[in-house]
Amino acid sequence: xxxxxxxxxxxxxxxxxxxxxxxxxxxxxxxxxxxxxxxxxxxxxxxxxxxxxxxxxxxxxxxxxxxxxxxxxxxxxxxxxxxxxxxxxxxxxxxxxxxxxxxxxxxxxxxxxxxxxxxxxxxxxxxxxxxxxxxxxxxxxxxxxxxxxxxxxxxxxxxxxxxxxxxxxxxxxxxxxxxxxxxxxxxxxxxxxxxxxxxxxxxxxxxxxxxxxxxxxxxxxxxxxxxxxxxxxxxxxxxxxxxxxxxxxxxxxxxxxxxxxxxxxxxxxxxxxxxxxxxxxxxxxxxxxxxxx
Amino acid sequence: xxxxxxxxxxxxxxxxxxxxxxxxxxxxxxxxxxxxxxxxxxxxxxxxxxxxxxxxxxxxxxxxxxxxxxxxxxxxxxxxxxxxxxxxxxxxxxxxxxxxxxxxxxxxxxxxxxxxxxxxxxxxxxxxxxxxxxxxxxxxxxxxxxxxxxxxxxxxxxxxxxxxxxxxxxxxxxxxxxxxxxxxxxxxxxxxxxxxxxxxxxxxxxxxxxxxxxxxxxxxxxxxxxxxxxxxxxxxxxxxxxxxxxxxxxxxxxxxxxxxxxxxxxxxxxxxxxxxxxxxxx
Numbered sequence: 220x221x222x223x224x225x226x227x228x229x230x231x232x233x234x235x236x237x238x239x240x241x242x243x244x245x246x247x248x249x250x251x252x253x254x255x256x257x258x259x260x261x262x263x264x265x266x267x268x269x270x271x272x273x274x275x276x277x278x279x280x281x282x283x284x285x286x287x288x289x290x291x292x293x294x295x296x297x298x299x300x301x302x303x304x305x306x307x308x309x310x311x312x313x314x315x316x317x318x319x320x321x322x323x324x325x326x327x328x329x330x331x332x333x334x335x336x337x338x339x340x341x342x343x344x345x346x347x348x349x350x351x352x353x354x355x356x357x358x359x360x361x362x363x364x365x366x367x368x369x370x371x372x373x374x375x376x377x378x379x380x381x382x383x384x385x386x387x388x389x390x391x392x393x394x395x396x397x398x399x400x401x402x403x404x405x406x407x408x409x410x411x412x413x414x415x416x417x418x419x420x421x422x423x424x425x426x427x428x429x430x431x432x433x434x435x436x437x438x439x440x441x442x443x444x445x446x447x448x449x450x451x452x453x454x455x456x457x458x459x460x461x462x463x464x465x466x467x468x469x470x471x472x473x474x475x476x477x478x479x480x481x482x483x484x485x486x487x488x489x490x491x492x493x494x495x496x497x498x499x500x501x502x503x504x505x506x507x508x509x510x511x512x
Numbered sequence: 513x514x515x516x517x518x519x520x521x522x523x524x525x526x527x528x529x530x531x532x533x534x535x536x537x538x539x540x541x542x543x544x545x546x547x548x549x550x551x552x553x554x555x556x557x558x559x560x561x562x563x564x565x566x567x568x569x570x571x572x573x574x575x576x577x578x579x580x581x582x583x584x585x586x587x588x589x590x591x592x593x594x595x596x597x598x599x600x601x602x603x604x605x606x607x608x609x610x611x612x613x614x615x616x617x618x619x620x621x622x623x624x625x626x627x628x629x630x631x632x633x634x635x636x637x638x639x640x641x642x643x644x645x646x647x648x649x650x651x652x653x654x655x656x657x658x659x660x661x662x663x664x665x666x667x668x669x670x671x672x673x674x675x676x677x678x679x680x681x682x683x684x685x686x687x688x689x690x691x692x693x694x695x696x697x698x699x700x701x702x703x704x705x706x707x708x709x710x711x712x713x714x715x716x717x718x719x720x721x722x723x724x725x726x727x728x729x730x731x732x733x734x735x736x737x738x739x740x741x742x743x744x745x746x747x748x749x750x751x752x753x754x755x756x757x758x759x760x761x762x763x764x765x766x767x768x769x770x771x772x773x774x775x776x777x778x779x780x781x782x783x784x785x786x787x788x789x790x791x792x793x794x
Contacts, residue, residue, distance in 0.1 A: 272693045277623075306695020319686040323708040332704075333694045 222290035223247040224392050224424040225271060230284030231507075232266065232275070232448075239504060240266055240279060242449040248392065248441075251422040253415075255435040255456065258445030259471075259488070264428045266448070268394040271426065273305050289391055306337055310385035312395040312414070316377035316402075320369035327365030330384050338388055352383035355420070356413050375406040379413065386417050393418075395427045399434065411438060432475050436460055444468050447500055466492045527784035530777040537774055541593035549573050550584035552591040552744050557582050561760040579749075579763045580756050588744040589770055595738075595745050596774065599659055599729040600722040606664035607725075608718045611671025616710065618672070619679025620702045629672065636669045645728055649737045659738050663725045670724075671717055678710045712789040719782025723775035730771055746771050 225248040232241040241263050248254040256264045269275045271286060273293070286293045288308060293301055313319040321329055327349070334345035353361040356379040369377060378398060385393050395414065399407040415438055418425055427439055435442055435456060442459050444452040444467065452465035463469045470489040540547050550573065559582035565575050576585040618629040645662045652658035682688065683706060691701045726746070732738040733747025746767045753764030 274689050274692050302692075302695050305693060309693065311690060311693050313686050313690065315686060319690055321687045321705055321709070323711070324705075336700075337695045 223287065224250045224252070224289060225426065226285075226287040226290075227267070227271070228285045228287075230267070230270065230281065230286065232270065232279050232281045235278050235280070239507075240448050241270070241281075242447070242500065242503065242507075243284070244445075244448070244450055246443045246450060246453065248424045248426055250391070250424055251418075252441060253418060253425045253427055253439040255427045255429060255439035255442040256445060257429055257432060257435050257442060257471075259430055261447075262445040263448035264430075264445050265396055267445075268311075268396050268426060268428050271392075272309055272311060272394055273301060307388070308391045310388065310390040310393050312378075312382055312385045312393060312398040314397040314400055316374055316381050317369065319381055320377060322369055324368075325365070326367050326369065326372070326380055330365075330380070330387065333384070334388060348387055349383065352387050353380075355386070355417060356380075356383045358383070374402055375410065378402060378406075378410050382410070382413060382417065386421055386423065389421065390423060392424045392426065395425055397429055399431075400429075414438070432472060444471070446496055449500060449503075451496070467496055526780050527788070530780035530784065533773055533777045534781060537593055537770075538597055540590045541597050544590045544594055548584075548587035548590045549575065550587040552583060552587040553742065555581040555583055561756065561763075563760070564762050564766075576766050577760065577762045579752055580760065585749070585763060585766055588749055589746070589767060592744040592746045592749060592767070593770075595656070595743060596726050596729060598656065599663065600725045600778070602660045603663035603667070603725040603729075604718055604721040606660065607667040607721055608671050608714065610664065611668035612675045612710075612714050614668070615672040615675030616679050616702060616707065619676040619681075620683050620706050621698070622680070622683075626676070630676070633669045633672050636666075639666075641666050642728070642731055645732060646735060646737055649732055654737055654739065656739055659729055659732055662732075663728050666728075667721060667724060670721065671714070674713060674717055675710055678713050679706055682706045682709045712786045715789055716782040716786035719785060720779045723778030726771065726775055726778070 225246075227244055227246050230241055230244040231239060233239050244263075244267060246254065246256070246267075256267060258264050266275070266279065270281060271288070271293075275281070281294075288304060291304060293304070296304065311319075320326070327346075330349045331342065331345040334340045334348060335342055340348070349365070350361050353364060358364050358376070358379055364372065364376065364380065372380065378401075382398075398414065399410050402410060411434065414425070417423070425438075427434075429435060439456045442454060442456045443450050444459075444465065446467050452459070452463070452468045454464070459468065460472075463472055467488075470492040474486045474488045476483070476485055556578075559571065559574065559578050560580055562571050562574050562578040562582075563569055564577045564585075565572075567577075570577065574584050574586070576589070578584055579588070614629050618626040644666050648662035648665060649658050652661060679702075688701060688705055691705050696704070729738060729745065730747030730750065733745040734751045736748075736751070738745055738747060749767040750764060750771070753760070753762075753767065757764050
């Protein structure tokens with residue numbers, strides 16, 4: 220099948236008060252590819268992930284655009300069919316590994332439940348599958364982990380469990396929403412390596428949401444730079460870092476702290492660039508009318 | 513793990529003291545005919561207003577003294593415990609079932625379901641509870657089931673409000689969103705993901721509510737609107753004791769102590785149980 224794993228076309232979303240949070244976003248993720256979605260906080264990167272997974276907050280409304288998951292138009296499906304499709308083909312690696320696990324249930328049933336109830340696997344098969352995945356994320360004592368409650372595990376362990384859970388049902392697309400932000404730096408590195416490794420082995424496409432350009436460079440093949448709900452630049456990761464085209468991308472890179480000069484003061488993103496962008500976006504909003512809805 | 517151990521140790525004495533008293537009172541109530549030293553209804557005017565055992569003039573076999581009709585106070589308290597516990601369990605469970613269900617629905621689903629349920633709760637809470645109870649019993653007629661129904665009808669809002677808030681907080685957690693993405697249906701998520709996390713609060717409230725039910729039943733008995741006047745009830749004994757406070761203070765004081773200990777134990781027991789049920793504290 221030649222269809223993109225995920226294809227978002229001209230997606231716009233507004234808040235209840237009419238303020239635009241996504242501005243005609245278009246991006247695609249090829250099968251087996253990692254697409255980074257980078258931007259500062261409030262740029263709408265998480266919003267795009269939630270839109271794809273069908274869990275936008277009720278205050279946000281999609282007013283135009285299409286989302287195609289493996290060629291199937293999510294907007295045209297009945298809610299139930301959409302849920303089933305999203306449940307079977309996608310998964311989320313969340314930002315905060317503590318609140319993403321149910322505190323009152325043991326890890327084991329939490330992980331197998333989805334395979335048994337949603338995909339209809341036998342308990343035995345689900346259990347074997349989960350153990351295999353725990354091994355892949357280098358958890359050496361699966362018996363203890365499966366019997367634990369989430370609070371009994373460290374943050375890094377919880378994130379491994381969530382990565383294992385995300386890959387367990389062999390989704391076509393994983394949305395990783397800043398999966399390393401809540402972890403400390405040494406653990407971040409291991410987790411990134413694990414995600415990359417599992418992604419290669421399983422051939423899963425990932426939409427990797429992050430604000431960290433260092434992470435983008437390490438993990439992704441393609442990158443979309445987002446500012447105020449608008450994709451300002453889109454390129455191969457290598458090309459972007461070699462020659463950033465857009466002013467904002469360059470400003471963002473200039474503001475990234477370097478390990479080679481740790482005592483240099485932190486620079487904010489160039490204000491002149493932001494002012495220019497804001498004016499541009501305000502003009503575009505003036506002219507914009509949703510094409511349908 | 514260490515924190516959990518400490519929390520557990522802190523919970524110990526409270527749980528045992530409160531649980532111990534409740535167990536004692538409950539067993540005495542269940543086996544009242546075997547345990548009670550006298551017939552609680554037997555009147556003997558020769559034995560009226562006997563003082564408790566440590567005072568001069570006390571009769572052996574009448575440990576806590578007698579009331580103005582010569583009935584044994586301890587036996588009356590033990591038999592009164594039967595009604596107190598029946599009302600406590602039945603009314604609290606009924607209130608819990610109604611209130612928690614509605615609270616869970618309002619908190620998890622939000623939107624119009626929440627608006628309707630919350631408005632009903634607001635209206636309900638505007639009634640003064642004890643007057644509401646007296647009114648209800650007056651309409652339903654006196655009797656055990658009327659008292660239970662009245663308490664449940666008044667107090668379900670207590671569960672509803674707390675469980676709604678808890679369910680609302682839990683529903684915003686990422687694990688609920690994750691379950692949505694995985695494709696669980698809403699009711700399944702409510703029951704399987706959200707409910708287990710509000711159970712500790714339900715348990716604590718349930719125990720607290722049992723204490724409140726005991727008080728309300730006592731109040732209704734006090735104003736002579738509870739069960740038929742023949743059966744001893746704690747509130748009824750208190751009402752009688754009030755009349756003879758100057759001649760026989762014990763008839764008022766002992767049922768009050770029993771009532772206070774029981775209500776306090778219920779609330780402490782609930783708190784301790786909540787800590788036990790909470791996986792993060794366990």
